[in-house]
Amino acid sequence: MNNILITGSNGYVGTSFMNLYNYNFEKFSLLNQQLEEVKFDNINAVLHCAALVHQKSECPYEKYYEINVEYPVELAKKAKLAGVKQFILISTIAVYGEEKEKLDENTICNPIKPYGKSKLEAEKGLLKLNDDSFIVSIIRAPMIYGKNAPGNIDSLVKLVKKLSIIPLGKIENKRSFISIQNLCFIINEIITHQKSGIFLASDDEAISTSRLIELIAKNLDKKIYLVKIPFFESLLELVKPSIHKRLYGSLEIDNSITKEKLNLKNPYNVEEGIKLMINGE
Structure with a gap:
């Protein structure tokens, strides 16, 4: 499995994987190229990282469906006809929905938002193509953190750099994340051992928001004071419910089934x- 066609090569996961692992990469851009232009000569596996993720502005579901479902399924069909052996989709825990506080590979999927719905449809379409000659691998990931990673953890880093007193003390929730190094390691293991099925990627330990801020401050060598202000949580829940949920809510992942299937040990812990x-x- 030395020759890999990668989509979304300019995105965070695609770029990181290419920097960390020494395969022969062929790049394909869904934005700038047509599916008819794809060449599968000597390609062993396709790593599909490209996706339309959560949009700030209103975006119709049809657009999510086109990019997140139709493109990967059509790409996989072409790959299978060309004799490619494996197709890996980077999916998301958003396929499980918004309300669950604990989940594993057997948790029932109930996506609420267009991104999660489209990713689940893509998974279903791709898994229909799985057989002895064409391995389909689905990797469901939570929030990814690492150097230059987009998302909420980067916002916390900026907050810690800016403030010395932060009103997010004594939060006792549990949230699972995955470092980009651990995610790329799992991708590589799945390619190396040609494993099919659904895999749940996460760091082994779920941590609280308060603990996460403490770890960020420690590694920034920044002295901070985490305080608990009684009315702050209720005010935030009233004014910004989505931010409140991310800071105070729990989302704990049990990745034991995936680790057993892959005989896997994450190379890095959360700290x-x-x-x-x-x-x-």
Whole structure:
């Protein structure tokens, strides 16, 4: 499996994987190229990272469906006809929905938002193509953190850099994330051992928002004071419910089934992953 066609090569996961692993990569851009232009000569596997993710402006579901369902399924069909052996989709825990506080590979999927719905439809379409000659691998990931990663953890890093007193003390929730190094390691294991099926990628330990902020501050060598202000949580829930949910809500992932299937041990724990992120590695 030395020759890999990668989509979304300019995105965070695609770029990181190419930087960390030494395959022969062929790149394909859904934005700038047509599916008819794809060449599968000597390609062993397709790593599909491209996706339309959550949009700030209103975006019709049809657009999510076109990019997140039709493109990967059509790409996989072409790959299978060309004799490619494996297709790996980077999916999301958004396929499980919004309300669950604990989940594993057997948790029932009930996506609420267009992104999660379209990713689940893509998974279903791709898994229909799976057989002895064409391995389909689905990797469901939570929020990814690491050097230059987009998302909420980067916002927390900026907050810690800016403030010395932060009103997010004594939060006792549990949230699972995955470092980009651990995610790329799982992708590589799935390619190396040609494993099919659904895999749930996460760091082994779920941590609280307060603990996450403490780890960020520690690695920034920044002295902070985490305080608990009684009315702050209720005010935030009233004014910004989505932010409140991310900061105070729990979303804990049990990745034991995936680890057993892959005989996997994550190379980094949460503390090491945060250190790598802050150090820019």
